[in-house]
Amino acid sequence: MKIDKLIKKQIIKEASSNPEKYFPVESLKKLGMKRQTCKKCGMIFWSILDREVCGDSSCTGIYDFIGNTPATKKMEFAETYHLFRKFLEKRGYTHVDRFPIVARWRDDLDFNIASIIGFQPYITKGIVAPPAELVTIPQNCLRFGDIDNVGYTGRHGSNFVMIGQCAFKKPEEYDQAKYVIDLFEWFTLIMGIPKEEMQIHEDAWVGGGDCGPSMEFFSRGLELGNQVYMWFDMSEAKDIKDLKPLKIKVLDMGMGLERCCWFSKGSVNQYDATMPEVCKYLFEKTGFKPNWEIYNKFLPFSGTLNLDEVDDIDKAWEDLAKKIGKISVKELKEVIEPIAGIYSIADHTKTLLYSFTDGALPSNVKGGYNIRLVLRRALDFIYKFNWDINLYDVIVLQAEEIKDLYPEMITELEGIKKIIDLEVIKYKEHKIKIKNKIKNLLKNNKEISDNDYIKYYISDGITPTEIKEEFLLNGKELNIPANFFTQVTQYFEEKKITTKNDFNIKLGNLVSDLPETKMEFYNDLNKSQADFKILKEIKFENKKYIILDKTLFYPTMGGQACDLGFIGKNKVINVIKIGKIILHEIE
Numbered sequence: 001m002k003i004d005k006l007i008k009k010q011i012i013k014e015a016s017s018n019p020e021k022y023f024p025v026e027s028l029k030k031l032g033m034k035r036q037t038c039k040k041c042g043m044i045f046w047s048i049l050d051r052e053v054c055g056d057s058s059c060t061g062i063y064d065f066i067g068n069t070p071a072t073k074k075m076e077f078a079e080t081y082h083l084f085r086k087f088l089e090k091r092g093y094t095h096v097d098r099f100p101i102v103a104r105w106r107d108d109l110d111f112n113i114a115s116i117i118g119f120q121p122y123i124t125k126g127i128v129a130p131p132a133e134l135v136t137i138p139q140n141c142l143r144f145g146d147i148d149n150v151g152y153t154g155r156h157g158s159n160f161v162m163i164g165q166c167a168f169k170k171p172e173e174y175d176q177a178k179y180v181i182d183l184f185e186w187f188t189l190i191m192g193i194p195k196e197e198m199q200i201h202e203d204a205w206v207g208g209g210d211c212g213p214s215m216e217f218f219s220r221g222l223e224l225g226n227q228v229y230m231w232f233d234m235s236e237a238k239d240i241k242d243l244k245p246l247k248i249k250v251l252d253m254g255m256g257l258e259r260c261c262w263f264s265k266g267s268v269n270q271y272d273a274t275m276p277e278v279c280k281y282l283f284e285k286t287g288f289k290p291n292w293e294i295y296n297k298f299l300p301f302s303g304t305l306n307l308d309e310v311d312d313i314d315k316a317w318e319d320l321a322k323k324i325g326k327i328s329v330k331e332l333k334e335v336i337e338p339i340a341g342i343y344s345i346a347d348h349t350k351t352l353l354y355s356f357t358d359g360a361l362p363s364n365v366k367g368g369y370n371i372r373l374v375l376r377r378a379l380d381f382i383y384k385f386n387w388d389i390n391l392y393d394v395i396v397l398q399a400e401e402i403k404d405l406y407p408e409m410i411t412e413l414e415g416i417k418k419i420i421d422l423e424v425i426k427y428k429e430h431k432i433k434i435k436n437k438i439k440n441l442l443k444n445n446k447e448i449s450d451n452d453y454i455k456y457y458i459s460d461g462i463t464p465t466e467i468k469e470e471f472l473l474n475g476k477e478l479n480i481p482a483n484f485f486t487q488v489t490q491y492f493e494e495k496k497i498t499t500k501n502d503f504n505i506k507l508g509n510l511v512s513d514l515p516e517t518k519m520e521f522y523n524d525l526n527k528s529q530a531d532f533k534i535l536k537e538i539k540f541e542n543k544k545y546i547i548l549d550k551t552l553f554y555p556t557m558g559g560q561a562c563d564l565g566f567i568g569k570n571k572v573i574n575v576i577k578i579g580k581i582i583l584h585e586i587e
Contacts, residue, residue, distance in 0.1 A: 004207075011213055022213040031181075041053075041058070045200060048195055048196050056223065063154070063155075063221040064221060064300060065219065065222060065266055066154075069263060070192075070220065071264045073191050080264070084136065105118075115137050116207075138257065147485040149306055151343040154303075164255075167179060171248070191264055197219045201218065203226075213228075215227045275398070279343070294327065294336075298335075342381075349394040349398050352391070352420075373485060375391070438467055442470065453481060514535050515549070518551070544585065553572060555576055570586040
């Protein structure tokens with residue numbers, strides 16, 4: 001078991017045995033809530049009403065707020081954050097603008113994936129002062145681990161806005177009870193969700209080298225927000241006993257803006273709720289007339305198709321078809337796939353807008369492969385159903401629809417058009433080239449494994465669907481992986497981690513005999529010159545590095561790019577930190 005999963009499991013067990021130590025038990029009781037155990041998943045949760053299940057859709061089997069939301073306040077996309085900000089500012093919180101979606105300050109991430117990311121590690125570890133002790137932030141994020149769910153479940157997206165409620169406090173000033181009440185009353189007083197409709201789960205969270213217990217807020221099958229009480233440094237831990245208390249106690253609450261907006265409206269899915277103009281345009285532009293009767297029956301149960309949680313996706317489709325009644329799995333998929341395609345295009349164009357505005361480009365390396373993947377997945381739907389859709393036109397609509405929250409998104413549209421036009425040309429050329437390659441696969445007449453599909457996609461850009469359709473024309477049936485794009489993302493992530501770790505280990509071994517580099521930039525931020533001792537000079541993979549006993553150079557991590565300058569006559573072009581040693585790459 002991976003260390004992060006092990007520690008999370010251990011924290012959950014420890015917190016379950018000692019809830020008063022890890023959770024605001026008395027405050028929850030004052031709200032009228034009782035501690036209960038889910039009979040399906042075993043999750044410990046709090047609710048005013050006596051319940052047999054915890055409230056997660058995987059246990060209830062349904063989103064029962066769709067068309068019947070208990071919330072009294074209906075909110076639009078930007079309005080959702082503006083109301084949250086106004087509510088918490090009255091309670092002492094300070095608004096902070098979003099960090100870039102391209103996480104250039106992190107050597108372990110390509111994109112910003114959560115509202116806490118910009119504050120890790122130096123603010124969360126108490127090394128650098130936070131912008132305020134209580135913070136709200138509307139952080140747009142990208143995640144590609146469950147891209148196959150996008151368009152189908154109604155709640156998954158390759159992009160989302162994680163509204164952050166953060167606290168950075170000295171241990172004696174940390175007020176867990178306040179933070180829980182503040183969030184609970186946002187749901188009940190502002191969104192207007194009755195208290196009886198709320199369930200709060202006990203859980204734990206690990207990430208970015210930090211960890212702690214957490215509480216997840218649910219209503220009618222949908223998780224709305226998750227408060228993480230980030231108390232421990234796990235960067236060097238192999239077990240729960242190795243955890244070290246952080247110098248400051250941190251609250252990391254992440255709440256899905258899209259989910260709150262969706263829940264408040266009770267819309268058929270989060271896409272229609274948060275991108276109404278874009279979705280309306282796409283359905284009108286395609287001329288596609290969905291079978292809304294079947295789709296409306298399908299959507300409340302769509303959470304059961306989450307590929308992250310389903311062991312047998314074919315059986316999940318069969319079970320769902322039975323719940324709808326009088327329809328086969330084949331017929332159900334024929335109804336759902338084009339609808340999912342339109343909603344996927346809506347999601348993916350917003351991902352492209354976020355990415356391109358902040359400087360990411362589609363490519364076949366690093367995070368660029370994810371950008372190209374969603375772009376081509378959108379084009380695949382357009383190509384398959386022969387829709388007259390120009391992705392750039394949709395991106396312009398996206399920028400207009402979100403400008404009240406992110407006005408900067410309308411500033412780079414001219415450059416985005418050039419990128420999209422070039423990518424569409426490459427895509428069309430690719431379609432012509434792959435036909436002969438697929439015919440060669442037919443001639444070989446060999447079994448095609450999941451690994452083969454990944455290989456063909458990475459080497460030639462051929463999707464399993466393209467192979468399947470060509471084989472079907474020749475009378476041959478193929479089973480293709482339902483979670484193919486997720487497998488591709490995992491392949492690249494594992495390759496990236498392996499490559500990075502191998503580089504760090506080899507380079508780290510060359511400096512393992514040296515003492516920890518003293519980071520003088522924390523003592524005097526304005527100091528630009530000093531006399532330090534050169535401990536070692538090394539060459540590695542055609543690069544030259546100098547290691548000092550102390551340094552004024554800030555390495556690339558923790559919220560900003562590295563400092564540049566000179567060590568003597570040597571020009572410093574990059575600064576990295578491996579373990580406790582800082583290495584200065586020179587020209």
